[in-house]
Amino acid sequence: MGSKSSKKQKNDELKKIGEDANKKTSSSSSFFSYSSANVNVSNELIVSNSNINPEKEYEQLGFLGEGTLATVYKVKNIYTESECAMKVIKRSMSNDLDKEKELYNEINILRTMDHPNILKILEFFSTNNNYCIITELCPGGELFQQIVDAGPFNETYSAYVMYQLLSAVNYCHKMKIIHRDIKPENILIVGKNQEGLPRIKLCDFSLSKLCSLRGSMIQKKIVGAAYYIAPEVLRKKYNEKCDLWSCGVIMYILLSGRPPFDGENDKEIIANVTSGEFDLNNPPFNTISKNAKDLIKKLLNVNVEKRITAEEALNHLWFKGLKTQELYNKINDKEVMRKLIENLKKYKRTSVVQETALAYLVHHFHQNKDIINSCKLFNQIDKSGDGKITKEELFMGLSERYKSETLRNDVEQIYNNLDMDNNGYIGYEEFVRAAVSKEYFVKDNVLRYAFRYFDKDGSGEITFDEIKQLFSQSIPDKNKLDETLRKIISEVDDNNDGIISYKEFCIIMKKMIH
Numbered sequence: 001m002g003s004k005s006s007k008k009q010k011n012d013e014l015k016k017i018g019e020d021a022n023k024k025t026s027s028s029s030s031f032f033s034y035s036s037a038n039v040n041v042s043n044e045l046i047v048s049n050s051n052i053n054p055e056k057e058y059e060q061l062g063f064l065g066e067g068t069l070a071t072v073y074k075v076k077n078i079y080t081e082s083e084c085a086m087k088v089i090k091r092s093m094s095n096d097l098d099k100e101k102e103l104y105n106e107i108n109i110l111r112t113m114d115h116p117n118i119l120k121i122l123e124f125f126s127t128n129n130n131y132c133i134i135t136e137l138c139p140g141g142e143l144f145q146q147i148v149d150a151g152p153f154n155e156t157y158s159a160y161v162m163y164q165l166l167s168a169v170n171y172c173h174k175m176k177i178i179h180r181d182i183k184p185e186n187i188l189i190v191g192k193n194q195e196g197l198p199r200i201k202l203c204d205f206s207l208s209k210l211c212s213l214r215g216s217m218i219q220k221k222i223v224g225a226a227y228y229i230a231p232e233v234l235r236k237k238y239n240e241k242c243d244l245w246s247c248g249v250i251m252y253i254l255l256s257g258r259p260p261f262d263g264e265n266d267k268e269i270i271a272n273v274t275s276g277e278f279d280l281n282n283p284p285f286n287t288i289s290k291n292a293k294d295l296i297k298k299l300l301n302v303n304v305e306k307r308i309t310a311e312e313a314l315n316h317l318w319f320k321g322l323k324t325q326e327l328y329n330k331i332n333d334k335e336v337m338r339k340l341i342e343n344l345k346k347y348k349r350t351s352v353v354q355e356t357a358l359a360y361l362v363h364h365f366h367q368n369k370d371i372i373n374s375c376k377l378f379n380q381i382d383k384s385g386d387g388k389i390t391k392e393e394l395f396m397g398l399s400e401r402y403k404s405e406t407l408r409n410d411v412e413q414i415y416n417n418l419d420m421d422n423n424g425y426i427g428y429e430e431f432v433r434a435a436v437s438k439e440y441f442v443k444d445n446v447l448r449y450a451f452r453y454f455d456k457d458g459s460g461e462i463t464f465d466e467i468k469q470l471f472s473q474s475i476p477d478k479n480k481l482d483e484t485l486r487k488i489i490s491e492v493d494d495n496n497d498g499i500i501s502y503k504e505f506c507i508i509m510k511k512m513i514h
Contacts, residue, residue, distance in 0.1 A: 140189025170310035248299025
């Protein structure tokens, strides 16, 4: 009797962990969602949570790695043939409540993230035996292995990595999220450009913390790896700037091939971290630029108040001198640039279903070449590097790329079409959805993949119950829930039979290209 009771208590506690985590992310969804009519289409909506066997959706291709609780596989989506990573956590191995909290924490934080240098979570499966997290695949592996194999790196390479990392960190801090475990093992390489420079993704948010106050020394728990831990973390009184210290350590290692605070064991390393003393005078730093060394000093400042912020770091002379932002976001084909801007100008929503389907497809087909170019244009316009575009940034960005007497009106129209939640900025995927060419997304195999997202039971039609299951949590006015759901269906349901057929779905989706 006692064992049954304790098992039930544990299950109740785990259920509460999930509910609490969902409440936290839902309360912050205004940062990541937009409103189409009176429906919030957020990343939480796009990243589905399913209890079916993921083997029905994904074919296992190979082993990628293994940790204490999880095994990671390379997999292929059966319907799209796109390659992804699947992180499998056995329920029997995750019976520790603290580990369970970390798991939910990572899933729910990643679900709300919308930044080109943060790992995308695509789907989450919860079965009787396993938790399975599907993320984008990063074939280049960990930055750590690149450092081991090829480091140290020149300043151009190092700046290319650091700019992306600091952009991701800046976005996190704007969202009031402290990562708390930034290290080369948690930086993945998606691929490299023609010059051999890597595109990176920050991952592993299991130790991350959502904080309500920025700048206050509010955190007390010691977390992170010894080499990269900030001295104030060891004193159990720190804020988001601990992440900047970790970035400084990584920058030092990229340029020198060795850590700034070394030792024979963790005790020695931590003692050296606490002292805050590091060497910038001996090789190879005697050939490193003054600007690079200045940024390292500002990141590894033991005085937290004087330590540079991520936004300030992105505007440092080191990046400006090397033209890092321009190099990272270069679009060689002027016709591609023209087309992206034209797409932005003519973009309009037709229905909630169309917009949700497009959001789902853009999120899942992230390696599409046109999506990558749209991302580059977003980064060019996002001068502050915080993963958001304000109206003034949009005006300045477009004015540098094309001349028009109606530019101000164009910007006003683009902004109103994209910033539907009136939160004062355009998010990354909001922008990409508008800028990307839509022809690829109306191919039959792609449309069938999107249709399956709505048609949960695979019956070949989207019913009222399926629309309700999908959108009920995203409709603010619960008093008008059924009315709003019927309106969503009526926008697509040409024959007024109360359901959406695949043919009707195709018609509304193909309106994107007319």
